[in-house]
Amino acid sequence: DNQATKPPWGDLLAVPLADVLRVHLTSATTGRPLAFLDTREDWRGFYHSYARSLHAYGVRKTDMVMAAFSYGPWIGYWSGFYAAQELGCLVFPAGGLSTDQRIDALLNYPITVLGCTPSYALFLAEHAAKKGIDLAKDTRVRITWHTGEPGASIPATRARIEAAFGAQAYDLPGLTEIAAWGFECDARSGLTHVHEDYCYPEVLDEQDRPVGPGGRGELVFTSLYRKAMPLIRYRTRDVVQVADRRCPCGRTLVAFEGGVLARLDDMKKVRGIIVYPRRIEELVRPHAEVDEFQIVFRRHEGLDDILVRVDPSPSLSLSERDGLGAQLGESLRTGLGLRVSVEMTEPGALPRWDHKARRVKDERTEVPF
């Protein structure tokens, strides 16, 4: 809003514009995206803490790294690209390449580490499989890391990515406005460590009181390293759970159980029950025969209803598709406490995603609070 009133930078800039090196845009879903500015030192801080995350996954200077994104003004993998370079990795600049060209590069160069959104990782694997290529066998990828979507912190989604690449998949939660703030480590204990020396976290309940160990709340961050656009007690709208145990890796940084458990902005209410799209993904992904899916919140015969459209594996017979639909309906009813409509599409009918997926549609004109 501030930048819309005072274009292009608003009045959030705390240093002279001449001292600013980088600009990135947030992926706003509506309106003009927010432009976020960094000085050279800010930018170094962003990718240096990110490099620590990559190192915690096991990435080393002997690795060759592909960050598979468009190299537009999205900070998520630009900072990852710089982080990999800071570790001394050989980086393959993959902008402007088609999915076929990226697969070709994975086959022909000794690329051992791949960064991309979870949705794009699954799309790459599906696309390769159609061409008879098994990325797990035919490439040298050993580590993948994922940001932009929470997928890699959802066990079934992670398992699917790991099987597709024959690699270990890691979640990297981050926010343009704050930092690539967290990472899982190779102890794989289910905990997300926070770079609290770069950004100070608070987790607050609905009355803005700090929650204790084991408690859930909204994550609030203060950036400690950024001079161009410093943010104090920035409400992330992300829900996390403070860990009440130590990670076996020995790190003493603040940690959360799992990654970002929910986005407050994504919360939906259906017949009085709160539903997060992430929870639906957690319930759908364990069904290996689901290639892609879509979640539609709609008003059906006067009642709020959830429709899950499922794009089944082409290997299923028609009766197997029916069986899958019934199983999914049962998983969703049990997991959400709500009856959910499941609809099978033809294989390949639903859109695939090369950036962040948009699998959720809300068709209701009046949304209940």
Place this chain on the structure above:
Amino acid sequence: DNQATKPPWGDLLAVPLADVLRVHLTSATTGRPLAFLDTREDWRGFYHSYARSLHAYGVRKTDMVMAAFSYGPWIGYWSGFYAAQELGCLVFPAGGLSTDQRIDALLNYPITVLGCTPSYALFLAEHAAKKGIDLAKDTRVRITWHTGEPGASIPATRARIEAAFGAQAYDLPGLTEIAAWGFECDARSGLTHVHEDYCYPEVLDEQDRPVGPGGRGELVFTSLYRKAMPLIRYRTRDVVQVADRRCPCGRTLVAFEGGVLARLDDMKKVRGIIVYPRRIEELVRPHAEVDEFQIVFRRHEGLDDILVRVDPSPSLSLSERDGLGAQLGESLRTGLGLRVSVEMTEPGALPRWDHKARRVKDERTEVPF
């Protein structure tokens, strides 16, 4: 050839692979492109000398810079992007953006410096004009720089770019295998200075003897800063002319008259006469009503022939088109010493180029020596 036999790197690598930071591919016209590797220090050398070129154009840390390319493995603007950052400029990462989105960014952000191929600069301007946008008036661009094609060293092409952006346009000749080796300075004397402390130039005649001041020959380079893939006396296939005068700027670096005058690989022989496509561009571009063109070498009624296809400005009447065709035929006949066929297409019929243009076709099956 070496890399094809011993994929993926060949045996040209002079350091351990773990010490390599960057890979870029040459834009080979046939076969698999050559992969060129750099250590961190090599890469810094490449973009540091490039930064000197940008500084010579007048680029300063207060500038905001857009390098408009795909951010694929092409060194030409990756190094320019890093060079601008080294100067402390604010860089706008423009990968994955459409031409419309790039124009939108030029209108909405205070971008003062633009880097792109000459062909893409003209395409951007034509595309903007169709939407009623005058980039010279509606943006703050004050400097453009161009590599990948020699266009900005061709006076009429440069003049067209400068008029379209209301800016000063500079040529930056470079080679993936050597360096961003040269630059014009803001004295605009028509000389190209060479970063001879980064790459040592020799200019050799057809008997491999050094030419003196004023002489033309093939440019041969030895890279002095690159450790991963150092090249000694690398034959560039580029023809240059050694300057026999000083630049008023006072620089004492070796200088060439104009930029790269011809590519030996592009040389064509037509009815016994040597023709370079660049020379045809020099003769076509002064005709302001030519929006795009194409050069076809063909066998016509048993004789070698040059056909120049011209895509005229939509503002011309049919009789004006005929007049333009006659003028062009006359310019080409005089300039090349050859009769040339000129053909008018419908406005907008010829392809436009967002990377390096491919305006030359050789349809002859037997090419004379």
